[in-house]
Amino acid sequence: MTKNIKKDKDRVVDLTLPENFLHMRQDILRFADMDRNGHLNNVKFFEFCQESRVALFRAVGAHDGESGRAWMIAALSITFLGQVQAPGIVETGTLVLKFGNTSLQLGQGMFNNGHCAATAEMTMVRVDQETGKPFPIEPVLRDRLKMLGGHG
Amino acid sequence: MTKNIKKDKDRVVDLTLPENFLHMRQDILRFADMDRNGHLNNVKFFEFCQESRVALFRAVGAHDGESGRAWMIAALSITFLGQVQAPGIVETGTLVLKFGNTSLQLGQGMFNNGHCAATAEMTMVRVDQETGKPFPIEPVLRDRLKMLGGHG
Amino acid sequence: MTKNIKKDKDRVVDLTLPENFLHMRQDILRFADMDRNGHLNNVKFFEFCQESRVALFRAVGAHDGESGRAWMIAALSITFLGQVQAPGIVETGTLVLKFGNTSLQLGQGMFNNGHCAATAEMTMVRVDQETGKPFPIEPVLRDRLKMLGGHG
């Protein structure tokens, strides 16, 4: 299922290639990240997706709570492509695959020791914190996100 | 994208209904699970998916490392449907949506205060730990998983 | 060092006995709590200490942020007395060992499968969130904490 998404004609960029990301977040692997088998715990893949996303939004001045609007995650798909070994570094890139009016679709690639360990796609909705309803993405955010590799 | 999956004709069961799950795992929400806004952190949704899956595999005698075979997660899609509030309980059901030869597709529903907070689907591959290659799911496991709500 | 504390004459109560706690918080162990050796990860002991403390303060109406005051942790000592095995339950009791004017000393015991897995002591300071300075513990909180097993 998630695999079909990767073959989708809508996909504008190959998320398994680090050079396709202008925004890249680095995380240092911790002993606490590894599971009983010495591999990166599956749940931590999502933590790194979250870290890269938060860093991107912070970079464009749109982190949570700013100016009465927030981002809400609506859906996330991840495809696991390889193991991650500690100690070391994980780099997670994030870009915008597609802009909607009140939402956008992010694409992510996670890299460790020169290979892609996972790709992910997530749908984020811009929400007015007072009403709880979707809110059009501010043009200035849209522009900044495009500068950091946004498509569509 | 993930939403289309829900409408897919292959879907054999509605994951938003708790009564559709024979296997249900209960977790007590922790202060440490909540994010800065007082909601369940997104990453923790995956932790609860993991807990329910691990408990299911343990219930059928197929937890990690048993008998030289292990489960490897290949892909996961989650759709967020509502907030989760602490303190309280989260219940996460897991069933088998579809059996393959060496893999299976799990369906999950997460419930809090009487509503469905998220649904998830994940593809798990049975792997021989020595060779690292896919291994046919043992008939006895298949039977036990069907007894706990497996389809296909 | 921490062991000396246990022999200290100031100690008013034996923290290794569950019956000494009026306030007990229950946590369900998670796969994610366990380390590579199948034991409860050391860091998680502190998470359970935190959960029990937060639950106690919530029970007496003094959780963080309430009414412009907050609790700040100044110091924590823990003594590890035994392993914790999953799956199962951990129960962590918290009581007040000693009241100061703007601070108090908590005592904790952590229990699993009928034995005491750890004891802990921590010093919490009541702080005015605006000034960042210590603030006298409100008499009503003091009274409620005494009802839940406070000493001194």
Added chain:
Amino acid sequence: MTKNIKKDKDRVVDLTLPENFLHMRQDILRFADMDRNGHLNNVKFFEFCQESRVALFRAVGAHDGESGRAWMIAALSITFLGQVQAPGIVETGTLVLKFGNTSLQLGQGMFNNGHCAATAEMTMVRVDQETGKPFPIEPVLRDRLKMLGGHG
């Protein structure tokens, strides 16, 4: 209590000074590390203590499970001295305060933005994994730990 420890005449080194540590572990702060108030969660202080300790033992070739012996934590005391702000880096130094026959006492300092955020002391016991009993610290480990700042 923990504060008395700091004034103890046995203390051979000031743990609030980064220059006193030969072994320093660096961690990148994550959004997931922060609590609802935007500060580093208290539990994460212990995670960083663990990371620095694990890295030290790995550096001297004595990480868990190696050669049938393991380290078991017996006690830990931490003193919180300041807030930690994200994004940024935390550096945690570890040294040996005192060697025993089968155990040792570690001293740690945690640093963020040029100030010391916490100090910690912990007692670690060398254990034979088969018998579960204390085991004399191997001379070669003792030597290497002294080279990385061990005292006593």
